Every structure is written in C-alpha cells, then in structure tokens.
Amino acid sequence: MEPTIENWSANPIEVGPIYPWVGLEVWMVIAAALAFLFFLVWKFKTESHHYDELAAQLRAGSSNGESKTAEGTEPWLNGKKSGNS
Helix, strand or coil: CCCCCCCCCCCHHHHCCCCCCCCCHHHHHHHHHHHHHHHHHHHHHHHHHHHHHHHHHHHHHHHCCCCCCCCCECHHHCCCECCCC
C-alpha cells in the first residue's frame, strides 16, 4: 500500500483532496439541517400528543371529583410508585 502523501513539505493545494466527497460539504450540511428540523417537528408533535393525553386523563379524573393518582404516584408512570423502590 502506497502512502497518499509522499513528501510532507509539499503545498497542500498541489496534493489534492485528502478526504472523499470534496465539494459536497454544503449539501451534507443542508441534509443534516433538514433531518434535524424533521426530527424536531416529529418530537414536538409526539410530545404534544402525549402531553394532551395526560392532561385529558387528569381533567377526566378531576371532573368526577376523584383523584386519578394515589399518594406517591405520578400520572405519567401509569400508577407505578415514583422513587427508588
């Protein structure tokens, strides 16, 4: 296997590309930004839906005059005890 750079005192411009896909950096940043924005939209939608479900459960419990949570439990744990048990 031959080394890519034979002389380290050479001008880097004359050596040429030292990594693959030179020139695609802008497209890769755009693709990464779009993927990130898609993830954020998806995450906010799913979290909002989950929050709305929990709020509806709590509203349903309080309209009947009874509490949906027992002492020491949290509604998002589905009735499981919170803490280190």
